[in-house]
Amino acid sequence: MGYHLRRASAVFASDFAAATAGTGMRQVLFGILSVVATNPGISQSRVGAALGIQRANMVSLANELTERGLIERSVAPEDRRAFALVLTGAGESVLFDCLGRIGQHEDALLAGLSSAERHLLLRLLQRIHAQSSEVDL
Amino acid sequence: MGYHLRRASAVFASDFAAATAGTGMRQVLFGILSVVATNPGISQSRVGAALGIQRANMVSLANELTERGLIERSVAPEDRRAFALVLTGAGESVLFDCLGRIGQHEDALLAGLSSAERHLLLRLLQRIHAQSSEVDL
DNA sequence: TATTGTTATACTCTATAACTATA
DNA sequence: TATAGTTATAGAGTATAACAATA
Numbered sequence: 001m002g003y004h005l006r007r008a009s010a011v012f013a014s015d016f017a018a019a020t021a022g023t024g025m026r027q028v029l030f031g032i033l034s035v036v037a038t039n040p041g042i043s044q045s046r047v048g049a050a051l052g053i054q055r056a057n058m059v060s061l062a063n064e065l066t067e068r069g070l071i072e073r074s075v076a077p078e079d080r081r082a083f084a085l086v087l088t089g090a091g092e093s094v095l096f097d098c099l100g101r102i103g104q105h106e107d108a109l110l111a112g113l114s115s116a117e118r119h120l121l122l123r124l125l126q127r128i129h130a131q132s133s134e135v136d137l
Numbered sequence: 138m139g140y141h142l143r144r145a146s147a148v149f150a151s152d153f154a155a156a157t158a159g160t161g162m163r164q165v166l167f168g169i170l171s172v173v174a175t176n177p178g179i180s181q182s183r184v185g186a187a188l189g190i191q192r193a194n195m196v197s198l199a200n201e202l203t204e205r206g207l208i209e210r211s212v213a214p215e216d217r218r219a220f221a222l223v224l225t226g227a228g229e230s231v232l233f234d235c236l237g238r239i240g241q242h243e244d245a246l247l248a249g250l251s252s253a254e255r256h257l258l259l260r261l262l263q264r265i266h267a268q269s270s271e272v273d274l
Numbered sequence: 275t276a277t278t279g280t281t282a283t284a285c286t287c288t289a290t291a292a293c294t295a296t297a
Numbered sequence: 298t299a300t301a302g303t304t305a306t307a308g309a310g311t312a313t314a315a316c317a318a319t320a
Contacts, residue, residue, distance in 0.1 A: 001149065001243050001246075001247065001255070001258070001259060001262075002146075002149035002150070002152070002153055002164070002239065002243060003164075003168065003171075004259060004262035004263055004266065005142065005145050005146040005149050005262060006146050006149070006150070006164060007189070007262070007266035007270070008142050008146075008262045008265040008266045009139075009142040009143050009145075009146035010189060010266070011265060011266050011268075011269045012138065012139035012142050012143070012265075013139070013143070015139070016139055026309080026310095027139070027140075027143060028309090028310080031140065034140075043278075043279095044278075044279070045277080045278060045279080052144065052147055053310095053311090054311075054312070054313090055277095055278070055279065055280085056279090056280075056281080056282095056311095056312080056313080056314095057310075057311065057312085058279085059279065059280060059281080062279095076278095079277090079278080079319080079320075080278095080318085080319060080320085081277065081278040081279070081318065081319045081320070082277090082278055082279080082319095083278085083279075102139065106138050106139060109138075109265065109268075110138065110265075112264055112265075112268065113261065113264065113265075117261060118138070120257065120261075121138070121258070121261045121262075122138060122141060124250065124254060124257075124258045124261075125138075125141035125142060125144070125145045125258075126141055127249055127250065128145040128148060128149075128246065128247075128249075128250075129141065129144035129145045129147070129148050131148075131246075131249065132148045133144070163286080165286090165287080180301070180302095181301075181302070182300080182301060182302080190287095190288090191288075191289070191290090192300095192301070192302065192303085193288095193289080193290080193291095193302090193303075193304080193305095194287075194288065194289085195302085196302065196303055196304080199302095213301095216296080216297075216300090216301080217295085217296060217297085217301095218295065218296045218297070218300065218301040218302070219296095219300090219301055219302080220301080220302075
């Protein structure tokens with residue numbers, strides 16, 4: 001099972017790269033943007049916990065998104081150790097653009113599966129990684 | 138879907154590491170051993186094509202397995218450019234040992250899924266990555 | 275004492291280009 | 298000319314340890 005998950009995941013990963021070519025997006029960055037979009041004001045640590053990214057590795061990723069003007073960091077009022085992350089307008093556009101591109105490509109990849117099979121697959125995968133996730137957002 | 142595949146795959150990857158701790162095995166190496174085991178005499182390139190590993194990256198991986206005494210390389214009689222790979226006795230033991238460990242751990246990870254759900258998940262994953270695979274062995 | 279963010283570091287994985295020897 | 302294996306190299310992802318500021 002681990003093997004097949006690994007291979008299927010690799011197929012989607014290279015498809016992601018093809019779908020978002022030219023946008024400078026990567027799977028990790030896209031994941032961060034998504035989490036920040038649905039949880040405005042969330043801290044770096046919490047994003048990392050949700051996505052399985054270590055605090056130390058979140059730093060350069062958050063720097064990258066900040067330097068590109070896709071997110072903004074401000075000191076969290078209730079905890080001055082933490083940064084509150086929010087999407088900028090540009091960040092929202094990039095996220096929206098990528099969601100469209102990825103949706104199209106994923107539809108093509110899943111063309112061989114019926115709608116019922118897709119939903120089933122999605123739910124099974126969720127059940128697998130939900131067990132092991134620190135935080136669910 | 139790409140996101141959930143990525144996360145589920147990561148869960149199995151870290152479980153693989155835990156299951157095989159101390160054996161020096163990694164997912165890539167294990168994959169190579171498996172393919173060589175079921176296709177004795179296969180060439181490095183063919184292994185790479187089956188597993189999605191580039192020729193250039195196969196070199197150091199095959200070196201590593203050879204230096205550990207898990208596989209043997211011999212010049213292929215019908216094509217002197219290629220190496221024919223076979224498992225050594227030690228390679229078979231390691232593979233067998235890891236298969237046992239991984240089986241146990243995967244059973245635990247999939248405890249929440251019925252037998253029917255596991256088979257379904259496996260078949261759906263196979264159908265996804267079979268489309269994009271160069272070689273099926 | 276614990277946690278947030280940070281720096282530094284190292285290892286694995288992956289991707290590309292150029293070389294050699296065989297075909 | 299095409300392919301198998303090789304070398305060198307660079308980028309991305311991930312993991313750990315140690316530090317400052319704040320809780």
